Amino acid sequence: MDVTPGGAVRHHTLSVLVENRPGVLARVANLFSRRGYNIFSLAVAPTEDERLSRLTIVVDVESSPLEQIVKQLDKLVNVVQITELDPRDSVERELLLATVQADPDTRGQVLELTQIFEGRILAVSHELLTVSLEGHPTKVDDFEQLLRPFGIVELQRTGRVALARLDRDGDSRLRSVSGRAS
Amino acid sequence: MEMNGAQALIKALEMEGVEVMFGLPGGAILPVYDPILDSPIRHILVRHEQGAGHMAEGYAHATGRPGVAMVTSGPGATNIVTPICDAYMDSVPMVVITGQVGTSSIGTDAFQECDTTGITRSITKHNELITRAEDIPRVVREAFHIATTGRPGPVLIDVPKDIVDPKHPHSKLDWYWPSDDEVAAGLPGYHPVTTGDPTAIRRAAELILRSERPVIYAGGGILKARAADALRELAELTGIHVVTTLMARGAFPDDHELCLGMPGMHGNYTAVTAMQRADLLVALGARFDDRVTGKVDAFAPGAKIVHVDVDPAELGKVRRPDVGIAGDCRLVIEELVEALRELAAHGVEAPDRRPWRSTISGWQERFPLSYEPPVEGDALKPQMVLEHLRESVPEDTILCSGVGQHQMWASQYWRFRHPYTWVNSGGLGTMGFSVPAAIGAKVGRPDRMVWAVDGDGCFQMTAQELVTATAERIPVKVAILNNAYLGMVRQWQEMFYDERYSEVYLSPDLPDYVKWAEAMGCVGLRVESPEEIQPAIDKANEIDDRPVVVEFRTDSREKVFPMVAAGQSNDSIQVPPHQADATHRTGEGGR
Incomplete structure (x- = not known):
């Protein structure tokens, strides 16, 4: 939020x-x-x-x-x-894909960061890594922040998707704000 | 029954009860014009597609039924964009059918292709590109349903050529006519409101009965909801004064003792000031337009607001209501009247409103609408022309106007006694509206006299439709108030740009309006002196077999008063110079 x-x-x-x-x-x-x-x-x-x-x-x-x-x-x-x-x-989720500079000096740190966030490595080249992370938008924000210093070459986020959380009875606690159209 | 898409489209219009449509054919819409030859629907061939759109609007304004216009793709569609936007701003029910290139050519920049649904997306209540012939009956029914229910508005149907061309296999369909349930099922997201929330209505009634200085602020929604009778009942039951906005002129009779006339930028002093000093505004089918409120923060500062509108999005859009009621104006007013009666039956009484009534009548006495009488030898005063016209026509005459000074004078100086006798372009302010709108109104109400009051600038924009009127024998009457200027712009340049007149002069003689009228098959008359006014009007009123154009040479220096300058508080209303001294004397008296 x-x-x-x-x-x-x-x-x-x-x-x-x-x-x-x-x-x-x-x-x-x-x-x-x-x-x-x-x-x-x-x-x-x-x-x-x-x-x-x-x-x-x-x-x-x-x-x-x-x-x-x-x-x-x-x-x-x-x-x-x-x-x-x-x-x-x-419940809110977002997916991030990022291609990051990862030369032999920094590669280990990028891999470590991705591991900590439970992200994945999707592609590897000599100088670059493409990583993905799915999670709550604030977690995705944090990951993006921490990746920045390494040099983000390309970035794509999906924007968030969300559904109402289920409560104990299984009814979703939606607040429908839809009035009636005119 | 098997038929082609073109036949299905025309049959669907017949099923919707369409009696007349306005249009102009072209390549993409050509197949649809063929079955018109076999249809009882009257088609009026316009000279420019903008004319078709405004005629459909005029027809809808005058009859309450949806206006129908049909044009071709590309330039036909773009030429009708202005009337569509006009209808959207003023909530006019209208169905526009546009031709489109064949489905296989869409997106290829084909001849006369344009993205009609894209262009009109934000100025239609809804639009739809039909892609299959079998969808035609359903989409037409949905279009009329959407255009005429809830807050009315324009709906556009874009029809690719292949699905209506009998030579093309895409155009075959089995005729059917969808039921109400099928229409509802096809529109899962469309549920216009009808009745208002009873609790809110009761709270509104309580506010009304507590107020000492209430004013009813009646907007165009009263007319759209056919609520004029209900409004009158509410006003008379409560004894509350009524202002009628530009879009609501005629919704409450001007000769009624509770009528305060038009509020807003060029509203009369009493209507504007009564709203400013009110402790309660009962806004019915009005939308707090900037031309009414002036500077919003300074509008009716001491007033609580009851706001009734069929469009929930209007509640709180500009001014937060104390009681907002989403619902049909007629139904809500009727329920409000019931609630008021019930409270009265329980002994709830309104406070003494005699001081408020006497304040109002004081303003009315001191600041009536007025203009300085003409000096002999000067050009005509436009207000005087309108007064003569007003006194010379049946009281149910339909008056149409264009946009500008003449529109404001017409609204101010006419005495509207019946709903649906005033047809004008309010929200969009479309110059050139009046001639085609008058033609549409006359087609819809051939029993009524229809006068268009127009400016010389407006007239030059759409006058060619008088050719349509002559050819179709639609005897409208046009009064041009020819002041040789784009008068309203001239007024602003005089008042706010140090009299630096930039690109507003049009010339009184060019064009020659009488010759132009005659060339279009109309009777043309010119009036230059006061003694010619009445005979010319009398002559025009006697002609019923062709259109008449009367050109009145009016004083270009005349300005519209009162006036609230744009963006100013309504408290800084300027009355005409000859009343200005009185303002200073009575500035305090208003409180």
């Missing part, structure tokens, strides 16, 4: 179910651009129901109030449900 100096939560995670149809991602992206909302990260893929896709959008609520973002999203005809995922009540 990213926090501003004042202590306010800056990034909120929205889990958005949309119809799995051409152009829907463009509609969502267009809405954010048109209304001046900032997307911090966005991940999209089909769900267990082939008619639906799930978008995990991390929005920067410094740019606009979350309520407006949700209400405007909800007006898109192809948006079926919007859920705000509270970080305390959800």
Whole structure:
């Protein structure tokens, strides 16, 4: 969870179910651009129901109030449900791929760091290593920070994906913020 | 029944009850024009696609039914972008059908190809590129459903040529007509609100009964929800004064004792100031537009807000309501009236509002709308022209306007007595709106007299549609207030740019409006002196077999007052110079 100096939560995670149809991602992206909302990260893929896709959008609520973002999203005809995922009540994951400088002097340190974080080595050359790490976004942040001094040549993060955490009864503790579209 | 996509598209429009459509054919949409020959739907052939869009809007404004326009791909589609955006801003129900290149050519930069759904994505309520002929009936039904329910708006359907071309195997389908359930199932994310939350409605009723200085702020949503009668009942039950925004003119009769007229940048003093001093604003189908609020932080600073809107996103978008109710305006007002009656039955009474009423009538007496009478030999005063016109037409006449000074004068000086008698471009402010919108309104309401009040700048943008009007025998009447300038821009340059007039002069004689009107098959009249005004209007009113254009030569120095300068607080409203002394004397009296 990213926090501003004042202590306010800056990034909120929205889990958005949309119809799995051409152009829907463009509609969502267009809405954010048109209304001046900032997307911090966005991940999209089909769900267990082939008619639906799930978008995990991390929005920067410094740019606009979350309520407006949700209400405007909800007006898109192809948006079926919007859920705000509270970080305390959800599981979040992100994947990082990085190609890092690893000459004979530093190679050992990069390998060690990757081991500590339980990452993997995906490719090796004389001077470079490509590593991957899957985990909570803050863990991925930490790993990226620690890799930087070695020299990151290329980096790709997926943006976070998230689902509501299950409670003891097995009911997910979602806070559905989706109103009714107009 | 097997048919081709073009036949299915036209049949679907017939099933939706479409009686008239406005359009202009071209390559990609050509196959769809063939079955029109066999259809009872009247097609009105425009001279420019923008005209088709504004006609569809005018038709929708006047009738409440969705306007339908059909154009070809590429430039046909881009030419109708302005009306689509206009309809989006003013929540006008409209269905636009655009041709598209064949599905196999999409993305290849084919002749007259453009990304129509991409271009119109942020200015339509919804749009859809149909890729299979079998989807046509469903998509058309969905389009009309979306355009006309919830907050109305434009929906665009993009139709590739191969799925409507009978020579192409892609165009074959078995006709069907989807049921309501099938439409709902096809739109899993679309659930427009209808009734409001009863608890919130009760809280709104309590706020109303506690307020000492309430004002009803009625917006265009009243008209969209067919809620004018409900609004009147609410106002009369509570004795609360009503302001009608530019989009709501006619929603509450101007001659009603509770009507304060138009608020906003060019609203009258009492409407603007009553909102500023109110302790409660009951906003019904209004969206706190910047032209109404002025500087938002300084808008109605002491007022609690009850906000009713069918679009939940409007609640809190600009001003946080104390009670926000998402729902259909008519249903919510009716429920509000019930709640108020119930509270009254339990003995809850409103406080004494006589001081507020007398404050309001004091403002009305001191600051009526007024202009300085013309000096003999000067050009005509535009307000005087409008007063003559107002007194010379049936009271259910539909008045259309373009955008600029003439629009503000028309809204200020007309006396609207009925809903759906005012057709204008509010949100987008589209110059050139009035002539085609008037044509569309007249097509929808042939029983009514339809006048377009236009500026000379506006008229030059879309006048060619009078050719359409003549050819189709649509007898609209146009009053051009010709001040030889882009008048509103001139006014701002005079007031805010040290009278440095940059690129606003248009000339009174070029073009010759009378000859131009006659060349388009209209009757053309010119009025230069006050004694010619009435005879010209009388003559225009007698002509019912062709369009009439009356050019009034008006005073280019005349400015629209009152005025709140852009970005200023509504407290700094400027009344016309001849009233300005009175402002100083009574500046305190408003509190």
